[in-house]
Amino acid sequence: MSEAQAIVLVVVEDEQDFRILIRAALREDPRLQMRGEATEAQTAVEVARETGPGLIILDNYLEGTVSGLEAAPMLKAAAPGAKILLLTSYDLAAEARREPAIDAFLRKDEIDQLLPTAQRLLGLDPAA
Amino acid sequence: MSEPTDAAQLEKRLERERRARSEAEAIAERVTGELYSSVQELQRLNQEVERANRDLQAANQTMRDFVAIASHDLRGPVSAILGFASTMLRRWDAFSAEEKQEFIGIIEGRARFLTRLLDSLLTVSRIEAGALEVQRETIRVAEAVRRALVDVGEHAGEVRLSCPEELEVVADPDHLHRILVNYVTNAFKYGAPPVEVEARENEGFVEVVVRDQGEGIPDEFAARLFHKFARAETAATKKEKGTGLGLSIARGLAQANDGDVWYERNLPHGSVFAVKLPRRAA
Numbered sequence: 531m532s533e534a535q536a537i538v539l540v541v542v543e544d545e546q547d548f549r550i551l552i553r554a555a556l557r558e559d560p561r562l563q564m565r566g567e568a569t570e571a572q573t574a575v576e577v578a579r580e581t582g583p584g585l586i587i588l589d590n591y592l593e594g595t596v597s598g599l600e601a602a603p604m605l606k607a608a609a610p611g612a613k614i615l616l617l618t619s620y621d622l623a624a625e626a627r628r629e630p631a632i633d634a635f636l637r638k639d640e641i642d643q644l645l646p647t648a649q650r651l652l653g654l655d656p657a658a
Numbered sequence: 659m660s661e662p663t664d665a666a667q668l669e670k671r672l673e674r675e676r677r678a679r680s681e682a683e684a685i686a687e688r689v690t691g692e693l694y695s696s697v698q699e700l701q702r703l704n705q706e707v708e709r710a711n712r713d714l715q716a717a718n719q720t721m722r723d724f725v726a727i728a729s730h731d732l733r734g735p736v737s738a739i740l741g742f743a744s745t746m747l748r749r750w751d752a753f754s755a756e757e758k759q760e761f762i763g764i765i766e767g768r769a770r771f772l773t774r775l776l777d778s779l780l781t782v783s784r785i786e787a788g789a790l791e792v793q794r795e796t797i798r799v800a801e802a803v804r805r806a807l808v809d810v811g812e813h814a815g816e817v818r819l820s821c822p823e824e825l826e827v828v829a830d831p832d833h834l835h836r837i838l839v840n841y842v843t844n845a846f847k848y849g850a851p852p853v854e855v856e857a858r859e860n861e862g863f864v865e866v867v868v869r870d871q872g873e874g875i876p877d878e879f880a881a882r883l884f885h886k887f888a889r890a891e892t893a894a895t896k897k898e899k900g901t902g903l904g905l906s907i908a909r910g911l912a913q914a915n916d917g918d919v920w921y922e923r924n925l926p927h928g929s930v931f932a933v934k935l936p937r938r939a940a
Contacts, residue, residue: 641741641744
């Protein structure tokens with residue numbers, strides 16, 4: 531997989547354990563390249579602007595006063611080409627559906643669905 | 659047979675009326691007595707219903723708190739445990755031995771946190787139900803502080819002590835131990851060194867205060883500090899995950915031992931957490 535073909539990923543998550551888990555769950559697909567991490571919204575927007583990610587994995591409970599749901603439109607504006615996947619401990623499916631900037635929602639206890647969901651969002655062939 | 663006179667008839671009628679009145683009064687007295695007993699019984703039952711209602715409201719509040727905690731503090735660790743376990747199970751060979759050790763370490767840490775949380779919830783429910791067992795003994799405070807520092811672990815040697823050996827309290831030793839360990843552990847987790855522990859006598863009580871030099875507690879949060887599930891939003895609390903029950907348990911334990919707890923600012927920097935317990939009379 532060349533650098534040019536890689537799809538950049540940014541993870542916005544306040545807990546280090548979950549950042550490690552997300553990396554572990556997505557490592558199977560070498561097309562996905564983790565390039566940036568942030569624990570709160572403002573840094574996440576800057577990282578998104580700098581890296582131009584194809585996918586942003588976003589927690590709802592973040593450090594600081596801005597939640598993931600609130601940060602989603604700012605992230606979309608900073609990286610218009612990025613798909614945003616809201617990954618939270620709580621069932622925020624309805625809230626995620628109401629927010630146009632969010633493209634998919636998963637609960638953290640469905641982590642085994644993270645890779646297939648990411649591949650589907652990015653139009654990647656899982657078998658490739 | 660002679661006809662009864664009007665006077666005799668009147669007397670008979672009066673006698674019947676007196677008897678009837680007397681019987682009526684007896685019945686009225688009996689009914690009044692029964693009614694009085696019934697009213698008393700009704701009042702007693704009403705008090706029981708009110709008490710049961712209060713208990714039910716308290717139980718409802720506890721249940722609401724538990725649901726709130728379940729959705730916040732239980733869900734995160736459970737998701738992490740499940741996530742790491744399932745990721746390793748599905749792709750065991752994809753991870754190095756070091757990575758697997760790291761993942762299992764995270765699982766262990768999260769599981770230990772859950773165990774602490776459940777233990778704390780149990781203690782809180784005992785305190786709130788008034789079902790906490792208190793086994794009072796005479797305790798030498800300086801010794802209790804030294805024993806608590808053993809459980810504090812790596813920072814124990816950094817604590818400055820000022821505890822006169824002769825000061826003694828009457829309290830449950832386990833309860834005092836838990837309060838002291840909580841205070842000193844918090845001082846290092848959420849405060850900053852130097853940490854000092856001082857014991858002093860004050861009006862029939864012994865006060866033990868733990869001071870740190872950290873960022874202190876925001877004023878708007880100080881009033882809720884000893885409430886269940888209260889956690890200040892500070893840089894230190896974001897870094898260190900806690901159950902939000904430690905200080906509420908400390909207060910419950912102190913009060914069950916006829917004492918109390920409080921917080922003061924440690925000017926110019928940091929916090930002072932204090933507990934007072936009844937001094938053993940000389």
